[in-house]
Amino acid sequence: MEVDVLKRIPVREQDPKVRATNFEEVCLGYNKEEAEAEATRCLQCKNPQCVKGCPVNIDIPGFIKEVGEGNVEGAYHVIGKYSALPAVCGRVCPQESQCEAKCIRGIKGDPVSIGKLERYVADTAREMGIKPEKAESLNGKKVAVIGSGPAGLTCAGDLAKLGYEVTIFEALHKAGGVLSYGIPEFRLPKTRVVDAEIENVKSLGVKIETNVVIGKSTTVDELLNEEGFDAVFIGSGAGLPRFMGIPGENANGVFSANEYLTRSNLMKASCEDYDTPIIAGKKVAVVGGGNVAMDAARTALRLGAEVHIVYRRSEEELPARVEEVHHAKEEGIIFDLLTNPTQIFTDDAGNVTGMECIRMELGEPDESGRRRPVEVKGSEFTIAVDTVIMSLGTSPNPLISSTTEGLDINKRKCIVAEETNGQTSKAKVYAGGDAVTGAATVILAMGAGKAAAKGIDEFLRK
Amino acid sequence: MFKILKKEYLANNIWLMDIEAPRVAKSCKPGQFVIVKADERGERIPLTICDYDREKGIVTIVFQVVGVGTQELQKYEVGDSYMDFVGPLGNASELIEMPVEELKKEHILFVCGGVGTAPVYPQVKWMKEHGIGVDVIIGARTKDIMILENEMREVAENLYVATDDGSYGFKGNGCDQINDLVGNQGKTYTRVVAIGPMIMMKFVAKLTKELGIPTIVSMNPIMVDGTGMCGACRLQVGDEVKFACVDGPEFDGHLVDFDQAMKRQAMYKSEEGLAKLRYEEGETHHGGCGNCD
Numbered sequence: 001m002e003v004d005v006l007k008r009i010p011v012r013e014q015d016p017k018v019r020a021t022n023f024e025e026v027c028l029g030y031n032k033e034e035a036e037a038e039a040t041r042c043l044q045c046k047n048p049q050c051v052k053g054c055p056v057n058i059d060i061p062g063f064i065k066e067v068g069e070g071n072v073e074g075a076y077h078v079i080g081k082y083s084a085l086p087a088v089c090g091r092v093c094p095q096e097s098q099c100e101a102k103c104i105r106g107i108k109g110d111p112v113s114i115g116k117l118e119r120y121v122a123d124t125a126r127e128m129g130i131k132p133e134k135a136e137s138l139n140g141k142k143v144a145v146i147g148s149g150p151a152g153l154t155c156a157g158d159l160a161k162l163g164y165e166v167t168i169f170e171a172l173h174k175a176g177g178v179l180s181y182g183i184p185e186f187r188l189p190k191t192r193v194v195d196a197e198i199e200n201v202k203s204l205g206v207k208i209e210t211n212v213v214i215g216k217s218t219t220v221d222e223l224l225n226e227e228g229f230d231a232v233f234i235g236s237g238a239g240l241p242r243f244m245g246i247p248g249e250n251a252n253g254v255f256s257a258n259e260y261l262t263r264s265n266l267m268k269a270s271c272e273d274y275d276t277p278i279i280a281g282k283k284v285a286v287v288g289g290g291n292v293a294m295d296a297a298r299t300a301l302r303l304g305a306e307v308h309i310v311y312r313r314s315e316e317e318l319p320a321r322v323e324e325v326h327h328a329k330e331e332g333i334i335f336d337l338l339t340n341p342t343q344i345f346t347d348d349a350g351n352v353t354g355m356e357c358i359r360m361e362l363g364e365p366d367e368s369g370r371r372r373p374v375e376v377k378g379s380e381f382t383i384a385v386d387t388v389i390m391s392l393g394t395s396p397n398p399l400i401s402s403t404t405e406g407l408d409i410n411k412r413k414c415i416v417a418e419e420t421n422g423q424t425s426k427a428k429v430y431a432g433g434d435a436v437t438g439a440a441t442v443i444l445a446m447g448a449g450k451a452a453a454k455g456i457d458e459f460l461r462k
Numbered sequence: 463m464f465k466i467l468k469k470e471y472l473a474n475n476i477w478l479m480d481i482e483a484p485r486v487a488k489s490c491k492p493g494q495f496v497i498v499k500a501d502e503r504g505e506r507i508p509l510t511i512c513d514y515d516r517e518k519g520i521v522t523i524v525f526q527v528v529g530v531g532t533q534e535l536q537k538y539e540v541g542d543s544y545m546d547f548v549g550p551l552g553n554a555s556e557l558i559e560m561p562v563e564e565l566k567k568e569h570i571l572f573v574c575g576g577v578g579t580a581p582v583y584p585q586v587k588w589m590k591e592h593g594i595g596v597d598v599i600i601g602a603r604t605k606d607i608m609i610l611e612n613e614m615r616e617v618a619e620n621l622y623v624a625t626d627d628g629s630y631g632f633k634g635n636g637c638d639q640i641n642d643l644v645g646n647q648g649k650t651y652t653r654v655v656a657i658g659p660m661i662m663m664k665f666v667a668k669l670t671k672e673l674g675i676p677t678i679v680s681m682n683p684i685m686v687d688g689t690g691m692c693g694a695c696r697l698q699v700g701d702e703v704k705f706a707c708v709d710g711p712e713f714d715g716h717l718v719d720f721d722q723a724m725k726r727q728a729m730y731k732s733e734e735g736l737a738k739l740r741y742e743e744g745e746t747h748h749g750g751c752g753n754c755d
Contacts, residue, residue: 171689173499173506173546181691211548213689216494217485241693243703250698250722252729259692267506267686275505275530276686277730350725397690399708 001037006109009038011116016330020301023185023270026327027091030113032070035120039068041105042112049102050114055447056154058082060099060114067117076125079118080132084157084201085150085446087126087193088179090119093443094321126196131203132157138205139163141460144229146214146400149177150442151235151433153201154449155422155456160204162457167229169212174266177237178442181266182258184295186302190265215399220407224428231428231456234415235449238434239397243390244287248344253279253352257288257296257391264299281305281387285355287341288391289313294324296389297333307333308383312340312360312373338362338373342380344388354384393439404429414438421455422448430456464498464547467520469540474607475527476577477536478512484519486511486549492584493555493680493712496523497688498535499546505531508685508707511550512580512610513587521547524580524609551688552711555585556678557655562592570596571643571651571675572618573636573666575658579610581680582657587617595619597649599639601662605630636662637669644673651675656715660724667715677715681706683726698722 003009012028013019019026030038042064050060059078066075079086095101095115103111141164145156148170156166174180179194188194202208214220214236223229241256243249260278263269269278280303286296289311297307309328311318314337318325329335338360345354359379362371396413408416408425415424415431422430432448434440468480486496490511497506513522527536538544557565570589574582579600589596598618602608603626615621623631624639632639636658643649654677656666663679670677686692688707695706698719704710 171548172687173548181687211546212485213548213551216550216689217489217548240690240705240708243693243696245703250696250703250726252726256693259686259694262686262692268503274503275534279730349728350722397708399689 001033003037003040005041005105008041008110008113009034011113016327016332019186020331023302025189026186027116029123030116030120032124035067035117036070038113038117039064042068043104045104049104050099050112053098053100053102054082055098055443056082056450058099058118063121064112064114064117067121072121072124072128073130075121076130077133079121082450083446084132084154085197086118087122087197088150088188089443089446090115090117090122091188091193092183092441094441096322098443122197123193132200133161134204135161135163137163138165141165141230142167142228143456143460144169144223144227144232145235146220146232147171147177147235147237147433147435148175148198148208149179149235149237149433149445151237151435151445151449151452152177152233153198154446155233155235155432155453156206157201157204158450158453159456160201160206162453164457164460165205167207167209169214170208170210171213171236172266173210175208175210177235181262182292182295184261184265184299186298187295213399215403220400220404220426220429230460231430233422233449233452233456234400234424234429234431234435235433235445236397236400236435238394238439240395241390242392242395244341244392246341246343248346248352249390251344251346251352252350253281253386254344254388254390257286257292257389258394260296260389261292261299264303270303278303279387281385283385284308284387284389285310285336285341285383285385286389286391287311288393289318289320290391290393291320291324293389293391294320294328294333296391298328298331300387300389301331301333305387308336308385309333310336310339310341310355310357312338313370314338314362317370336383340373340375341388345382352386352388354382355388356380356382394434396435396438400435412438417448417452418455419448420451421458422452423455423459428459463543463545465543466538466540469538472524472609474576474609476524476609477527478522478524478580480520480522481544481547482519483521483547483549486521486547487514487516487519490514490521490550491554492558492588493581494550494552495581495682495688495711496521496547496549497551497685498523498544500531500534500538501545504534504545506546506686506688507531507535508551508682508688510577510581510682512583514584521549524577526577548688552707553709555655556712557653558585558588562594565589565592565594568652569650570594570653570655571640571649572596572598573601573640573654573656573658573662574598575601575636575662576607577609578658578662578680579608579614582655583610583613583617585655586614590617597643597651598622599624599636599643601625601636601639601658602630603627635665637665640666640669640673654678654715655680660720660727663715663718664720664724667718667720671716678712679715679718680711681713681718681723682711683723684729
């Protein structure tokens, strides 16, 4: 295969017109030939910048070297030292602002496709039946992990590899957290990728108990004092969806993105033989501009709706990954930018009939450094929609913080934890991921889970 | 897996089951609920906790068969297991969190309707165990569909039964019975707890507002996760939006917007109706009936 060192090997994708009507994965990934060709573009820097850009510091040149030599198993074990979920990270990490942003190749041309190579390694290793390496013996200490999302799975996996007996407690009926309920099938296949990665974590000896709500079914204190755990990691995730507080927001047909995505992803509402219903909508407005908004919009599109993204700033400020915005546009999502909802109209039965919006313009930069959107007086107009999906982020869930003695929270109600080791204000209790930072990314949660595993190990070895 | 240890038909498509669920049994309190999912493909269905035995690790649930989800639950027999059973969810009853000495000064009236009798039972039982006598009204359309009457009689100080058609006890609905107790029998109440169909709670709350009696209602709106994540269960309570699963299920009955709550309750009606037909008859209905689109 011919390689232009300045250009990355393109990755094959499902045709936009076809994929807009199915839930199959959009990106098809590299094959062996493509991956090995792309691997040759890595300069094998002595002082690799990409590693610094990775929240879990994967030895990127190390695994790419193995790919180049055709040794997928070797590459898998290099990544496995740092990440428990490579097939997930290869798909949903914002590489363009992390490892790939630092790649030296990126100065003159395209950075190396690190994410797509990681995905190739993880997928191929899975097809070859390669499993992560298990601890040789148990060290006799027990750790409880709350939440089976990216933070919890990473923390549990790392501790199990060090010989700890780890039990994950999951509130829902299925493990995976946001990987299962939040990110749609077309971006992150559930059975093939998520379930397989969870099985890998289990193969390290990690137990997962579903249907346990910490703070209700049992408490952090009970886990430590009655169930014999030596330490607890809290990776319970983001929490309660935010709404705008505009008139009509409780109408039938107004959903949080969390609800809409949970119905579709976790409950498989769009599958004929699953019982949970979903209202697909004929014309849908998704309010917000983050990755979750893109996921909700593209889900509604696949369920047959005409979908508008309604976002109060301009395209430049969209917080979603560029790749997600690009995919959404290709599939036919309409972007109503510099637009903000002011009220939702309903019929007598309480069903949504339309949404009034106002035009916005950008003013001076605010605290976030982005230009503040300002209403254009008298510019109100109505869009006829039957469904509105609010994707405005979340606020922390008080279930654990309110039932754990001595666990401090900050003014945003997030759990306070040290960034370096996850230690909270309470002895033996560590935390990380969205429960600490507020809504962020999968890889940042994994980084926090990893730091906490190290912190717990240092504490318990004393 | 959560094993069914007992199954009993109460009346009017209402079933009672004992489920082996030690974690829930250990920590649940009156007023809380569980979510049950029968199998891989089932819905997550919020259900009332009617009773519990901490030592044996058993939770008693009561549910009425209304749609596909509950129809599926009802198919399970003693010895079978539900795949998922999570809880306790929501907050314990406001009253049982009050100091017992304070409660003894109160005159409490519980008003139950239909399947709502089940969540009232553990509260009244708790009251009796703590030496607090309370009055209870069970209202039903007709005698045959009344549930848990004997159980309630054992734990209530005074039990009043009311039927719309007069086939049993007082003739009239729950509100008529309250009016009779307060107006004709000289009863005074400092607090009312009403649990039942939304329309019943709406009218009880309307009446007690006129009578000036603080009133607690327990809401059971549409839910998905039950832990605060989805916001499907949101309600307008006064000028605030509340989530029934984490802020409730109990709320001040005088502040709940029942009309909105009832509209939200009907959100999936046509989807559910279609699903029920599919379940019962197979692929016989393809729209065009005028009732669904």
